[in-house]
Amino acid sequence: MFLPDEVDVVIVGYGPVGAAIAGLLGGYGVRTLVVDKLPDIWMSPRAIALDNEALRILQMVGLPEDAFAKEVIPQVRMHCPLFGEFARINTAGTVDGHPKLVTFYQPELERALRDHAERQLGVTARTGVEMVRFQHDREGVRAVLRTSAGYEGVVRARYLVGADGASSSVRTAIGLDFEGTTYGEDWLIVDAVGVADNIDHVEFVCDPDRPTPHMVAPNGRTRWEFMLRPGETREEMEKDSTIERLLKPWANADEIRIERKAVYRFHARVCERFSKGRAFLAGDAAHLTPPFAGQGLVAGLRDAANLAWKLAWVVRGRASEGILETYDQERRPHAVKMIRLAKFMGQLVMPRDHVRAVLIHGAMALLRRIPPARTYFEELGIKPENAFAEGLFVRGGRGGRRGAWFPQSTVPSDAGAVQRSDDLLGPGFSLVGLGVDPAQSLSEWSARHWSRAGGRSACLPGAEERGWCLVVRPDRTVMHDGPVAEAERLVTESLRLLGAPAA
């Protein structure tokens, strides 16, 4: 098996996060090697839900709309034996051009991500190849790789990304550790095909005797997650007879096909830092969340979007190495907030005893009668915004825009149809003028340096804010903003922040 001697970035782990990073790096023109010790995609039942942010990142990676099947979820309902439905989350509609919540089949998404990454010039993907150890110093990274046939080779790289999952050996090698708690409860996950009266939404059966999230998935699939009771064992729970009994309220086991089943223990843990020296952690290697908010893979995709362009801009000499520090600064606080949300959802779903269940579900049912509280919960006000307090953006500005995501809209395309604005902006930096062309406000010198730093200009409709101008990073975070008359200053300050050679 051919392994390159030298690349810009080596990615350890070709799960969904490693594959997304490889696809992004390839798109940015970075020579990348991605390896996975397994021969093929891991088939266990894992992620099932993605939100609009994840879908926007997959658009950024370059996956077409139909790359994998999705089931749009209009609502998440929570009910319990005592109060019936005590809470609901409205997930109908779209944000930034994507449904707020969909379910999907993880192996199909992983296949699409791998196919896309491998189509990028400069990306080499190798499965059945384990990263055994690595060193990193001022000169670069030297990673020792071993193929399944026992051949060992060394690859040199400028940076290494550990997207190697929960038991990350990259994390251990750089001496970082997880902080946080491990849930004592185990859960049985069952995926089945062919349930006759499938629901069209996600429901949390919040019965303290047996909490059971239950949801529809594409292509006739259904998932159930059953919390194990004290004394129940993995072996006993994974038996066909047990699953048949558990599924009784929903389906006859002989009329459906059990596709996958597995018992998991969930964790709520974050690594103390997401990078050290030339090594970066992403996905489950950096953070683990219980799945009650459906945010584990979503957080990993946010890592991918945040890290890939920074590595690419440094490798291609468009930014100084210092910007890589902002990966941890921006991503870790948000990952912590999402884990807190998942723990909160977990307390709703799985109160540990009947007294707590009555108190928690009763309080939720009461809050539902107070319109502002109801709206806050139902319209996802509890979900932390993908915005940074600190990081690679010019602090200040009005409306808290800087450091937050630039919204996506639809715009007329050259061919007379409509296209999504992210597709119009493309993969680099954008100087966006709302209702005006900002390029006209740039001097020849700035325009040249902006272009060298991977920047371009675009005009997007902005009826209410005509004349406003924003610097948007490749990951769609707003870096700077101001009146279009000051576009020259916005560009110069942004280039300086990047440490771009021209600045």
Ligand SMILES: Cc1cc2nc3c(=O)[nH]c(=O)nc-3n(C[C@H](O)[C@H](O)[C@H](O)COP(=O)(O)OP(=O)(O)OC[C@H]3O[C@@H](n4cnc5c(N)ncnc54)[C@H](O)[C@@H]3O)c2cc1C
């Ligand atoms: C039951 C369950 C339900 C979930 N539901 C959701 C959900 O609804 N929504 C959501 O967003 N997330 C969910 N998640 C979480 C989601 O599945 C994970 O966050 C995601 O799969 C992690 O992807 P990853 O690429 O970071 O890691 P992984 O998929 O674990 O990939 C890591 C890869 O690294 C490889 N590797 C490890 N060590 C080495 C080495 N030394 N050399 C080479 N290769 C190596 C492994 O073989 C593996 O393929 C759920 C998880 C579970 C368990």
